[in-house]
Amino acid sequence: MASQKVSLACTICGSRNYTVMLSKDRTVRLAVKKYCSHCGQHTLHQQTK
Numbered sequence: 542m543a544s545q546k547v548s549l550a551c552t553i554c555g556s557r558n559y560t561v562m563l564s565k566d567r568t569v570r571l572a573v574k575k576y577c578s579h580c581g582q583h584t585l586h587q588q589t590k
């Protein structure tokens with residue numbers, strides 16, 4: 542199955558702090574809580590296109 546590289550951006554400051562590999566048939570937008578060094582706290586990171 543093919544996969545694509547997507548960035549996870551902080552929903553507070555917009556910094557793209559993480560990249561993950563996702564399968565291409567994934568339709569749901571990924572959103573996870575991760576540490577943002579810019580905000581200095583754990584924030585929600587959302588998949589960017």
Ligand SMILES: [Zn+2]
Nearest residue numbers: 551554577580
């Ligand atoms: Zn942030």
